[in-house]
Amino acid sequence: MSTLTYLQAISSALRDELRADERVLMMGEDIGVFGGAFKVTDGFIEEFGADRVMDTPLAESGIIGTAIGAAVVGMRPVCEMQFSDFISCGFDQLVNVAGKMHYRQGLAVPITVRLPSGGGFSGGPFHSQNPEGWFMHAPGIKVVAPSTAEDAKGLLHSAIRDPNPVCYMEHKHLYRRIKGEVPEGVFETPFTARVARPGSDLVVIAYGAMVHTALEATDDLDGASVEVLDLRSLVPLDEDAILDSVERCSKVVIIDEANVTCAAGAQVAALIAERAFESLDGPVVRVASPDVPIPFSPPLEQAVLPTVERVREACRELLAY
Amino acid sequence: MATTKIAETALATEESAAAHLQLDDRVWLLRAMLLMRGLEERAMMLYRQGKVPGSFYDGYGQEAVSAGAAFAMGPEDRLCVLHRDLAAHLIRGVEPARVLAQYMGRATGVTHGRDGNVHFGDRKVGCVGMVSMLPDMMLVATGMAMAFKIRGERRCALTWFGDGSTSRGDFHEAMNWAGVQNLPVIFVLENNQYAYSTPLDKQFAVNPVERAAAYGFVGETVDGNDVEAMFEATRAARERALAGEGPTLIEAVTMRMHGHAAHDDMKYVPKEQVEEWRKRDPIDRQDARLRELGFDVDVLRAEVKATIDAATEEALASPMPDPATATDGVFCEGEAEPLDDGQAPWSGFHS
Numbered sequence: 001m002s003t004l005t006y007l008q009a010i011s012s013a014l015r016d017e018l019r020a021d022e023r024v025l026m027m028g029e030d031i032g033v034f035g036g037a038f039k040v041t042d043g044f045i046e047e048f049g050a051d052r053v054m055d056t057p058l059a060e061s062g063i064i065g066t067a068i069g070a071a072v073v074g075m076r077p078v079c080e081m082q083f084s085d086f087i088s089c090g091f092d093q094l095v096n097v098a099g100k101m102h103y104r105q106g107l108a109v110p111i112t113v114r115l116p117s118g119g120g121f122s123g124g125p126f127h128s129q130n131p132e133g134w135f136m137h138a139p140g141i142k143v144v145a146p147s148t149a150e151d152a153k154g155l156l157h158s159a160i161r162d163p164n165p166v167c168y169m170e171h172k173h174l175y176r177r178i179k180g181e182v183p184e185g186v187f188e189t190p191f192t193a194r195v196a197r198p199g200s201d202l203v204v205i206a207y208g209a210m211v212h213t214a215l216e217a218t219d220d221l222d223g224a225s226v227e228v229l230d231l232r233s234l235v236p237l238d239e240d241a242i243l244d245s246v247e248r249c250s251k252v253v254i255i256d257e258a259n260v261t262c263a264a265g266a267q268v269a270a271l272i273a274e275r276a277f278e279s280l281d282g283p284v285v286r287v288a289s290p291d292v293p294i295p296f297s298p299p300l301e302q303a304v305l306p307t308v309e310r311v312r313e314a315c316r317e318l319l320a321y
Numbered sequence: 322m323a324t325t326k327i328a329e330t331a332l333a334t335e336e337s338a339a340a341h342l343q344l345d346d347r348v349w350l351l352r353a354m355l356l357m358r359g360l361e362e363r364a365m366m367l368y369r370q371g372k373v374p375g376s377f378y379d380g381y382g383q384e385a386v387s388a389g390a391a392f393a394m395g396p397e398d399r400l401c402v403l404h405r406d407l408a409a410h411l412i413r414g415v416e417p418a419r420v421l422a423q424y425m426g427r428a429t430g431v432t433h434g435r436d437g438n439v440h441f442g443d444r445k446v447g448c449v450g451m452v453s454m455l456p457d458m459m460l461v462a463t464g465m466a467m468a469f470k471i472r473g474e475r476r477c478a479l480t481w482f483g484d485g486s487t488s489r490g491d492f493h494e495a496m497n498w499a500g501v502q503n504l505p506v507i508f509v510l511e512n513n514q515y516a517y518s519t520p521l522d523k524q525f526a527v528n529p530v531e532r533a534a535a536y537g538f539v540g541e542t543v544d545g546n547d548v549e550a551m552f553e554a555t556r557a558a559r560e561r562a563l564a565g566e567g568p569t570l571i572e573a574v575t576m577r578m579h580g581h582a583a584h585d586d587m588k589y590v591p592k593e594q595v596e597e598w599r600k601r602d603p604i605d606r607q608d609a610r611l612r613e614l615g616f617d618v619d620v621l622r623a624e625v626k627a628t629i630d631a632a633t634e635e636a637l638a639s640p641m642p643d644p645a646t647a648t649d650g651v652f653c654e655g656e657a658e659p660l661d662d663g664q665a666p667w668s669g670f671h672s
Contacts, residue, residue, distance in 0.1 A: 025471070051471045052471075056498075057494070057497055057498055057501055059494040059497070059498065061460065061490060061491055061494050062460055062463075062491075062494035062495065062497075062498050064460075065457060065459075065460025065461055065463070065464060065491065065494070065495070066460050066461075066463050066464030066467055066498060067464060068460070068461050068464055069460065069461040069462060069463060069464020069465040069466070069467065069468070069478070070464040070465065070467055070468040070471075071464075072449060072461070072465065072660055073399060073465045073468045073469070073659075073660060074468065074659060075468045075471075077464075092454050092457065092491075093457060093460060093491075096452045096453075096454050096457065097452050097454075097457050097458075097461060100452070101449075102650060102651065102652060102653045103435055103650050103651050104432050104435045104436045104440070104441075104450060105432060105441065105442055105444060105449070105450050106444055106650065106658060107442070107444050107449065107658065107660065108653035108657035108658060110653075110657055139651050140651050140652065142652070163653040163655070163656065163657040164652050164653055
């Protein structure tokens, strides 16, 4: 075990995969000589060369499209979007070419798309988004979102070794803020949920950075026993784990940092309404960003993103229901 | 717009093509075009009988573009095939019965009913099927070529796309990427005069073949209705690609002789334009060439018709897919299956 930041854990997984499998290559803007906008691939080009740590043209559709081509002839490309927001420019290739390939032609597309996502530091409307819901709605694409350093590494190993397109949502606000014990070497974390803290009075369901918001908000909540379920994977969604938590806790708060409409949490809420109605002792409560672009100025941004205070308030209200 | 240039280079092209094509090759080229046209005519008949769901798209009059280009590609090369390029699939080795079954949405079609028309690629013959968002496959072909180059393999990738595709960003991203990385990829621009109903003058202000130079590689205009000229241009482009000389853009000038799809009466195309192009029919031209060489084309035509009849019978007898399988196969559950090598009948690969 060693103590790594969330960012170091991502780097560690990438380095291990480049060392273990010559089919793996990194593709992205400014990831080679510069080491990436967030320095995730710092020093990689010296060890692995410019072919495998590729500085690409500034062309997101090009990055995803060429990665698909490389993947179907046997490579394992890992694409970095400099910010997850830019995947909008590669959306068509990912959704229409990669996502539908295996269903139509039996041809696997083993690509991992790293999507530095999320807000909280004045990135503004084009550097703060959480686009995971776009891809949950598109068949054929897996979506994972680690919240801890250990899962950041384990889920990335699993994503790169998965024969399907995987969107790997790495939350920028966790990069250097979160540290944790990480096992040495390669280990694969399954695409399932994890109980971040067990409890029995209420469960908060979250993923990514919101897991930490949930933990902080409910750490000492008037003595209530609050469970936090970290989804880790959005596609596939661990329905059994969700239903199990709801059955035990009977009250549910679901948090999304993403815009509220059709966010991952909406699917979780629908699942609970359909399959756990009898277990509920109160309405399903959602806390999410309203349907606005993420604003730049700190007071505006804080008014939009789900904060510890908003989550705490939502939990208190539901516990009193 | 490019006819003068074509006329200037036609003679040289013909001599060069003749140097690389045996009689068997020339027959192969005609056979591929006859099979494509015959299968598409048969499919149109099946469509009118209500046996082909959705609409139907064909490549009538454009057969030389896919036949000539695909014929120049080696078994280990990889192709992303467009919807008016059926001859490429046939040359690579996709069986006619599977093509007709594909059109009819049968379980034995290439995509087992998951997709229709020529929206298919047979993994087992090294082809990747297109998507409707054109020209997305230019980037996929570029990525294949990128992998070949990284691994130091002597192979290339080829894809087709239309004149309308030159307006979209992926055309420019792929051309730029291929130029920057000097990749072994061949782009075949199938200029068939119309993108659905939109004519060329509403699509681009400069002939797109000139854009190749802007991206740093060779662009060439070819008579897309001459199958041997298409072969020769592609053969030369492939040679350059394998020699590390980078991409080529081939503009194949042709004409879409039918509507965009079965429902389109193409009222927007002047009748004289169609009649003019009918005189340049690619099958008639190759037929005449072979008759001049003393080859019995009628025997070939009869053989092709018999093949299509047998394929029709087989396809009509094949089952529709089981509705219970509609949600299967969205994800790959096991190991990723590779793209296998395709058939490559050109004698140049066997001598």
